[in-house]
Amino acid sequence: MSTRSLPTTPAFVLRRIGFYVLICAITLFFAVPMLWIASAPFDASPGLGVHWPDWTLENFRKTLEHPYAMHSMVNSLLICVTTAVAVTAFAALASYALSRVRIPGRDALLYGLLLLSSVVTGTAAMVPIFVMMFQLGLIDSRFGVALVMTGGLLPAAIFILKDFVDAVPKSYEESARVFGASTGQILRDVVLPVARPGLATIMVWAFVNSWGNFLVPFLLLRSIDKQPGAVLMQTLTDEGGSVNLQVLPVFSLLFSIPVVVLYLLVNSRYGFRFHGGIKS
Amino acid sequence: MASPSAPVEGVGPARGRPPARDVAGLGVGRALGFVAPAFLLIGAFLIFPALWTIYIGITNYRLTGVEAVSPSIVGLSNYTKALNDALFHNALWLTLLFVLGSAIIGQNILGFTLAWIMRRTRPAVRRTVEAFVLLAWILPSTVVAYLWVAFYDRDGGTLNSLLGTSGTAWLIDYPMACLIVFNTWRGTAFSMMLYSSALQAVPPSQLESARMVGASGWQTLRDVVFPHIRGHVLTNTLLISLWTANDFSPFLLTKGGPNHESETVPVYIYNVALQGGELGYSSAISFLLLIANLLVSLVYLRLLRRRS
Numbered sequence: 001m002s003t004r005s006l007p008t009t010p011a012f013v014l015r016r017i018g019f020y021v022l023i024c025a026i027t028l029f030f031a032v033p034m035l036w037i038a039s040a041p042f043d044a045s046p047g048l049g050v051h052w053p054d055w056t057l058e059n060f061r062k063t064l065e066h067p068y069a070m071h072s073m074v075n076s077l078l079i080c081v082t083t084a085v086a087v088t089a090f091a092a093l094a095s096y097a098l099s100r101v102r103i104p105g106r107d108a109l110l111y112g113l114l115l116l117s118s119v120v121t122g123t124a125a126m127v128p129i130f131v132m133m134f135q136l137g138l139i140d141s142r143f144g145v146a147l148v149m150t151g152g153l154l155p156a157a158i159f160i161l162k163d164f165v166d167a168v169p170k171s172y173e174e175s176a177r178v179f180g181a182s183t184g185q186i187l188r189d190v191v192l193p194v195a196r197p198g199l200a201t202i203m204v205w206a207f208v209n210s211w212g213n214f215l216v217p218f219l220l221l222r223s224i225d226k227q228p229g230a231v232l233m234q235t236l237t238d239e240g241g242s243v244n245l246q247v248l249p250v251f252s253l254l255f256s257i258p259v260v261v262l263y264l265l266v267n268s269r270y271g272f273r274f275h276g277g278i279k280s
Numbered sequence: 281m282a283s284p285s286a287p288v289e290g291v292g293p294a295r296g297r298p299p300a301r302d303v304a305g306l307g308v309g310r311a312l313g314f315v316a317p318a319f320l321l322i323g324a325f326l327i328f329p330a331l332w333t334i335y336i337g338i339t340n341y342r343l344t345g346v347e348a349v350s351p352s353i354v355g356l357s358n359y360t361k362a363l364n365d366a367l368f369h370n371a372l373w374l375t376l377l378f379v380l381g382s383a384i385i386g387q388n389i390l391g392f393t394l395a396w397i398m399r400r401t402r403p404a405v406r407r408t409v410e411a412f413v414l415l416a417w418i419l420p421s422t423v424v425a426y427l428w429v430a431f432y433d434r435d436g437g438t439l440n441s442l443l444g445t446s447g448t449a450w451l452i453d454y455p456m457a458c459l460i461v462f463n464t465w466r467g468t469a470f471s472m473m474l475y476s477s478a479l480q481a482v483p484p485s486q487l488e489s490a491r492m493v494g495a496s497g498w499q500t501l502r503d504v505v506f507p508h509i510r511g512h513v514l515t516n517t518l519l520i521s522l523w524t525a526n527d528f529s530p531f532l533l534t535k536g537g538p539n540h541e542s543e544t545v546p547v548y549i550y551n552v553a554l555q556g557g558e559l560g561y562s563s564a565i566s567f568l569l570l571i572a573n574l575l576v577s578l579v580y581l582r583l584l585r586r587r588s
Contacts, residue, residue: 019397023409026394030412032438033465036430037423048433086321094318101302101311111581113322118519118577120326121526123546124569127553127562128329128336151325154318183305212420215528219554230422234532237426252423263418 037256040249047245063250068224072232073254075142079217079228080210082146083153087206088199090150091157096191098158099165110159117155122215130219140222148220149210157202164198165191197269204266208259229255330570336563343557351560358564368565370540371548375525377456378463378544383524384517386464391471391516395479396501398472410472417469425532428462432533455534455542462533463524471516478512479505511583518580522573545569 040046041060043053063069098106122129129148138144168191176190192199214230221227224235233251236244306314337358339351362368394413398406416424431438432450440446451458482505490500506513528546530536536543536551543551545565553562 022393023397023401023405026390027409027412030409030416030465030468032442033427033431034412034415035438036427040430047436048430090318090321093314097306097311097314101306101308103308103311103315115574115577115581116322116326116330118522118580119570119573120330121573123526123528123549124566124573125326125329125333126549127559127566128332129325130553131336131341131559132329132332147321148325151321154322155326158318177305183310186305208418212422214422214532230420233422233426248426252426256419256423259418259420260415263414 037249037252040245041253043249046249048243059246059250062246063254066244066247068227068232068235069247069251071225072227072229075226076211076228076230076255079142079146079149080207082143083149083210084203084207086146086150087153087157088203091154091161091202092195092199094154095158095161095165096187099162100170110162113155114159117159120152122152122213126215126219129216133220139220140226142221142226142228145217145220145228146210148216149213152216153206153209157206160205161195161198161202164195164201168194200269201266204262208262211259333563333567333570336560337567338564339560341559341563343554343559354560358561361561362564362568367540367543368548371543371545374456374542375544375546378459378527378530379521379524381456381460382463383467383520386460387467387471387520388513388517390464390468392475394468394472395475398476399479413469413472416465417467421466421529422532424462424466425529428458428465429533432458451534452538455538459530459533459542463527463529466529467520467524470520474512474516475509478509482508515580515583518576518583522576522580526569526573 036048039053040048042055042057044056044058045054046059097103098110103109133139133141133144133148136144138147172190172194173186176186181189212230214234217228217231218234221231224232227235229251233248233255236248236251302311336351338353338355340354341351394409398409401409419427429451434440434447434449434452436446437450439450440448486504487500490504495503525544526546527544528550530542530544531547531550534542536547546569549562549565549569552558552565556562
């Protein structure tokens, strides 16, 4: 485009202006709703509206002192780290076996997995999951929440990871075998290091997904001191009958940071482009 | 699990890979051992619940207080009840509206427009715009919900300030319109990314010749671009419709209110089950949602197969 000499007819200029107006309009549409989270945390009299803040860090002090706010972050961490580690470990084992060993019915199994991951959603299965956890006595258990999330994320994780493992050259394993490495050594010293980007991506993906999950902990947890951040935000909105406007904006901001940082990290390192459905 | 996430490009068992070589020497026995933990969890937390929905759906299982009364089988009466339940019909209609407005129209058109105009924008502009669109997508859904609650707020909310319409309670007066805009905002990034990669497959020479013969922008889109990306449009529409139909976040903005005006099927399932305690009836509705998901997913997988 830079090599082409630009025409300067009025029609062209008008179209150019229209083009940039369109870009500005779309950008504003996406940016404006974010103004609240950028201004309200620092405002001395925060509301649900957006105005130039009367700068203060008082809200941050209030949030840190809130009996449950920071504690819910710890709950989120506990639940999401457990989920992410379990998803990565079990998906890694399964996808390696499915990639390298011809298990009878493997293709049908993979097809079934892909189908399952899109058919059985949290909302379609909330009643049986609630009843099941109720009867197992796992209501109000953070470990139970992590288990349900792990089960829900595993099919897609196996699918994405298998693609990674398929791409690991088998010749590496063959040469290790020629030098007399055992199965365990091959897995630990050859396959694991090569598949590391895939494993890291899956771990971040599982973490981000469980961090944002509202429905499962909302269904399964009762006591406020076990709630993760996603549910605590809901609790903050009718604490004492009204929205806690000093804590909610700051909490929204702090709660978003881990996800955004992880996304930037993985995106700069490996790129998220290979699969669209990384978070939805 | 509330965020379904299906792989998109070129995946699927039908891809026809060379036969696996078991160079690590696992053997079928040990391989099954590797697969077992994952499949136990999937069996316990996805397959079993899906099957149990069928059973609970034909019982009169109720939740009273914390005590569950032991259920008895009532046949298909939950399903006949659904047929005559005005609130269920309302929920179906609202879900259709939500999917049509925010996914099939909103995210699709905005996502394609962004992908299309971002091709010939300078990188700095493109990166800035994409950063905002992506941020809307990666922020946790509860945070996004409160951004929009604040945006729509009656007193001093951003929308009222912008329009100078102080005192309009958007979420109460126009709840479905609010939800459609909210979900379009939140989900457009996915369509944008999918269409960006799809547009790279359109041969530049064809675009060039369309320009040479003086085709208008619209003609170029319809006759040159669209035939190349038809499969992507269909894939994208199916996926985002599936996600939107199963989305629980309307609950975060409106709880289905006021007076059931924004009660989509997922919110209705929740309200019937955990507010009303009617687990049997809500399971019957859940099963109908599962069937709908299954049909859409089968079409989607068929499409993937044909393309690869």
